Amino acid sequence: MSIILEQLLNGLTIGSFYALIALGYSMVYGVMKLINFAHGDLFALGSYLGYTLLVWSAGAVSQRFGLWGGMAAALLFAFFAVGCVGVLMERVAYRPVQKSGRLPLVVSALGVSIFLENLIMAVWGPRYQAYPASVVPTYTISLGWFHITSMQLFILILSFVLMLILYYVVQKTTFGAAIRATALDKEMATMLGIDVGKITLFIFFLGPALGGMAGVMNGMYYRQISFVMGWNYGLKAFTATILGGIGNIPAAMLGGLLLGLVEMFGAAYISSAWKDVFTFLILILILIFRPTGLIGEKVAEKV
Amino acid sequence: MNKRHKRSQLILGMVIALFLAFPFFSNFYWIDVAFFFGVYALLGLSLNIVLGETGLFDLGHAAFYAIGAYITAILNTLYGIPIVWLIPLSALCAGIFAYIVTSPIIHLRGDYLCIVTIGIGEIVRLALINNPFGLTGGPNGITGIGRPSFGLFAIDTSIRFYFYVWIILAIVILGLVRLQRSRIGRAWNYLREDEIAAEMSGIDVRHFKLLSFVLGAALAGVAGNIYASKLMIVSPDTFTFMESSMLFCIVMLGGLGSIPGSILGAGIITVFPEIFRVVANYRMLFFGGALVLAMIFRPGGLWPRKREIAIPNVRSAEEAEEMIRPVAVDQTRTTAKQSLNGETSSFEKHILVTDKLTMKFGGLVAVKDLDLVVGHGKITSIIGPNGAGKTTVFNVVTGIYKPVSGKVYFEGKDITGFKPHKVASLGIARTFQNIRLFPGLTCVENIMAGLHHRMSSYVFSSIMRTESQILEEKWAIETAMYWLDKTGLAGLSDELAKNLPYGKQKLLELARALSSSPKLLILDEPSSGLNDKETEDLMIFLENLLDEMDLSILLIEHDMNLVMGISHWVVAMDMGIKIAEGRPQDIYNNSRVIEAYLGREE
Structure with a gap:
């Protein structure tokens, strides 16, 4: 029983990373119909920026603000910095290409991805970096047979709060309605007086910002970070986006959590070497039998 | 026309002479670079069939390349089958593999297809790492692959490999150019330009999409064979998503559906990192930036295909x-x-x-x-x-x-x-409420879509340019010209459909429908x-x-x-x-x- 519960917690933790990254994919896809291949690398960039703040300052941040304060500073720093990089990316690499169609946009995104990955390598070096144990809390909370590490609890609470806020903003506010309208039909939204430019700016800030934050959490959780990790997480999170239904924000959250669970239980009860194969098989099967994802809506082409 | 033809022949002759002379005033390092240029040109051309000609987003093309390389490696090391025999076998296996894996997904469009092909690419790579049945050698791959040889003449030096790959490439290019200008190539282009209009003109969408995947994969399989015999080792980390993205970029850099474009793209991808070797750590950084710049300034590619149809001595x-x-x-x-x-x-x-x-x-x-x-x-x-x-x-x-x-x-x-x-x-032929033409194709090509189901030439006859295929093409072009005249569009044969004014586009759509009689x-x-x-x-x-x-x-x-x-x-x-x-x-x-x-x- 306690093993299953542990798997569940591990799955939910990884799932919340996926969910936070998936949100960025989904939102960007919504407004630009672009699979932002650079999104995984923004996640990795966030991881490195958080690391830099905590480690290169020689622990000064943690000493001044305490352990939790240091973590909060790292998360916020990554949030804003990566968000700004996202906005910059849209201005420089996507907006000028957008009018030329979907394919050039895909190549531009691949270009940004290669650029970011190699930028990280050039700045921080090709080797693994590690978040030192001194900057993250390491105690375990035990309730009888139930154990949870403080880091896990922190990650779960923070990501659920973030997702709840986002859910509220997107589903319940006028601004959220404008976002959803833009995702459905950009031209019509423009004609109805929605400032699509502002929405795009917001999306390209928030999506990468959440991804960057997930990067810091991931670094604190696993400790080890590498410049190539963006691709792997990006692809998984992207699978999660499809699993839920692309372009739909609650669906991305659901997809992320679900994928985390599938992976954990797949690794535990089927085979850890083949677990990624299962992930991709699920992806393919979903696209064959339910291309709109679990809670996406069907879009018919007008003839 | 004739003068231009002569000039392009002259340029072609100079390029060939340069290729022949190149190894004799170069060093082994650059000869090897030129060899890999050839391999990537093959790969680029193979993806160009799928992505460029047919417009199918394939971001997992490295999987087919891997199948070719591993089939060669396994059969050569286990059973000692000569490398050269394995060329057709690699092509066949990669083609069959493509048929099996793309059959259930071929109906997916655009981004969905793109995602599934990424998934296929990853599954193949992960499967190779996991060493199924002890065949693939796990993460380390397979070593000790033999060299190709023709009788006693073994391909075992850099210079020989250089000629080996470029001779194969020349044959492939010849075949592809012919295929591009045939019923098959046009059918692919129709699908790329407008799937519904193509289907309504009588093109079997599923069939031609699968054909494009199978041929593209087969060609990638050949490239895999050549790669494996040159390196004498294959391992899973060659066939990553990065590799597939590179191939994607080759095609896009050159220009969709452009044969010289794909070759140029391959040249850029292989030579660029070598030139920037001095700044080793930053070269991929520059490369990423260059891709973005290329898409901003040349979204259509560096060498896009010019569309024109050789019109046989036009009749009244x-x-x-x-x-x-x-x-x-x-x-x-x-x-x-x-x-x-x-x-x-x-x-x-x-x-x-x-x-x-x-x-x-x-x-x-x-x-x-x-x-x-x-x-x-x-x-x-x-x-x-x-x-x-x-x-x-x-x-x-x-x-x-x-x-x-x-x-x-x-x-x-x-x-x-x-x-x-x-x-x-x-x-039954139809027109659409909101005109559905093939915007990037010429008027004649648009009308020829209606003739597709009345023609019969296929891959082999198109590549071999058989007598009946030539006659059929002639008939098709003349019939298309007839309907062009009939609908009052005479003289616009080589104009792209998207450049026509609205009224003429309507007429062109009507001509396309009528051409199918x-x-x-x-x-x-x-x-x-x-x-x-x-x-x-x-x-x-x-x-x-x-x-x-x-x-x-x-x-x-x-x-x-x-x-x-x-x-x-x-x-x-x-x-x-x-x-x-x-x-x-x-x-x-x-x-x-x-x-x-x-x-x-x-």
């Missing part, structure tokens, strides 16, 4: 007509006779009949229990306010939608639920966007067609002058049901029709 319209007419009329007559002799002689007067046709979208009933009869050799019009379900009827009849219930009979034959390309090949022509609002003069010309044109050809016409129209002027029979629809039918003047005065348009008088 009359001459062409003499050549073409008998074929067209003969075909239709025999089939008409066949159906006459069949048991369904009651359909003799009616080319198209629908029986209680019903179509729903979710809870919305778009068409309900519609009985429609289209007289043979007559013009039948469907009128009705917007949203009456008129276009839905067309889409059901032509197979784009499958009806919820009811039947469609064409020449007495039940065609309910037939795929659009099947419907088209039976002799249909028995039933379905027109969706043919006069919309035309001025009065153009509408009148259209009326005369359609009436003349009925006199000249064995043709029946079904049309949707809002222009009452046109409807009342040329229709033999008018059907009025509202809210998915037929509210009246009859001769034009009867419908004109029918109170229910007036009510449907103007509302009830209180």
Whole structure:
């Protein structure tokens, strides 16, 4: 029983990373119909920026603000910095290409991805970096047979709060309605007086910002970070986006959590070497039998 | 024309001379770079078939490359089969693999297909790492692969490998150029430009998409074989997503569907990192930035394909007509006779009949229990306010939608639920409410789409340029030119469809539909966007067609002058049901029709 519960917690933790990254994919896809291949690398960039703040300052941040304060500073720093990089990316690499169609946009995104990955390598070096144990809390909370590490609890609470806020903003506010309208039909939204430019700016800030934050959490959780990790997480999170239904924000959250669970239980009860194969098989099967994802809506082409 | 031809031959000759001389004034390092340039050119060309020609987003192409390399490695190291024999076998295995994995996903469009191919690429790579049945050697791969040899002449030096790959490449290019300018290449391009229009012109979408994947994969398999025999080792980390993205970039950098473009793209991808070797750590950084810049400034690629068709000594319209007419009329007559002799002689007067046709979208009933009869050799019009379900009827009849219930009979034959390309090949051609042309193709190529299902040359005959293939191409071009003249578009043969003004685009769409010599022509609002003069010309044109050809016409129209002027029979629809039918003047005065348009008088 306690093993299953542990798997569940591990799955939910990884799932919340996926969910936070998936949100960025989904939102960007919504407004630009672009699979932002650079999104995984923004996640990795966030991881490195958080690391830099905590480690290169020689622990000064943690000493001044305490352990939790240091973590909060790292998360916020990554949030804003990566968000700004996202906005910059849209201005420089996507907006000028957008009018030329979907394919050039895909190549531009691949270009940004290669650029970011190699930028990280050039700045921080090709080797693994590690978040030192001194900057993250390491105690375990035990309730009888139930154990949870403080880091896990922190990650779960923070990501659920973030997702709840986002859910509220997107589903319940006028601004959220404008976002959803833009995702459905950009031209019509423009004609109805929605400032699509502002929405795009917001999306390209928030999506990468959440991804960057997930990067810091991931670094604190696993400790080890590498410049190539963006691709792997990006692809998984992207699978999660499809699993839920692309372009739909609650669906991305659901997809992320679900994928985390599938992976954990797949690794535990089927085979850890083949677990990624299962992930991709699920992806393919979903696209064959339910291309709109679990809670996406069907879009018919007008003839 | 001739002068230009000579000049391009001269340039080609110089390029070949340069390639032949290159290894003799270069060092081994650069000869190896040139070898990999050749391998990537092969890979780029193989992806160009899928992505460039057919427009299928394939971001997992490295999987097919891997299959070729691993088949070569496994069969050579385990059974000692010579490398050269394994070239066709690698191609075959990669092709079969592509057929198996893409069959269930081939219906997916755009981004969805892109994602699935990424998944396939990753699954293949992960499977290779996991060493299934102890065959792939796990993460370390397979070592000790042999060298290719022809009798006693072994390919074992850098220079020999250089010539080996470029000679193979030259043969491949020759084949691809021929394929590109054939019925197959055009069919792929039609799919890329507009899938629905292609399907409605009689192209079997599924078949040609699969063909493109299979041929692309086979060629990638050949590249895998060459790669494995040069390195003598294969390992999974060659066949990553990064590799697939690089191939994607090769095609996009060169220009979609451009053979010289793909080669140029391969050159850039292989030579660029070598030139920037001095700044080792930053070269990929520059490369990423360069990709973005290339897409900003040259989104169409660096060497896009120029579209032109070699027009055989153009004949006058009359001459062409003499050549073409008998074929067209003969075909239709025999089939008409066949159906006459069949048991369904009651359909003799009616080319198209629908029986209680019903179509729903979710809870919305778009068409309900519609009985429609289209007289043979007559013009039948469907009128009705917007949203009456008129276009839905067309889409059901032509197979784009499958009806919820009811039947469609064409020449007495039940065609309910037939795929659009099947419907088209039976002799139904249509135009669309919002013009659907192949925007990036020339006018002649657009019209030739209608001829696709009347032609038969396939991969082998196109690559070998057989006598019958050449004759068929000639026939197709001349027939297309005939319809170009006939619809008043003479002189625009090499113009791209997207450059035509609206009215001419409508005519081109009509020419495409007519070129298939249909028995039933379905027109969706043919006069919309035309001025009065153009509408009148259209009326005369359609009436003349009925006199000249064995043709029946079904049309949707809002222009009452046109409807009342040329229709033999008018059907009025509202809210998915037929509210009246009859001769034009009867419908004109029918109170229910007036009510449907103007509302009830209180």
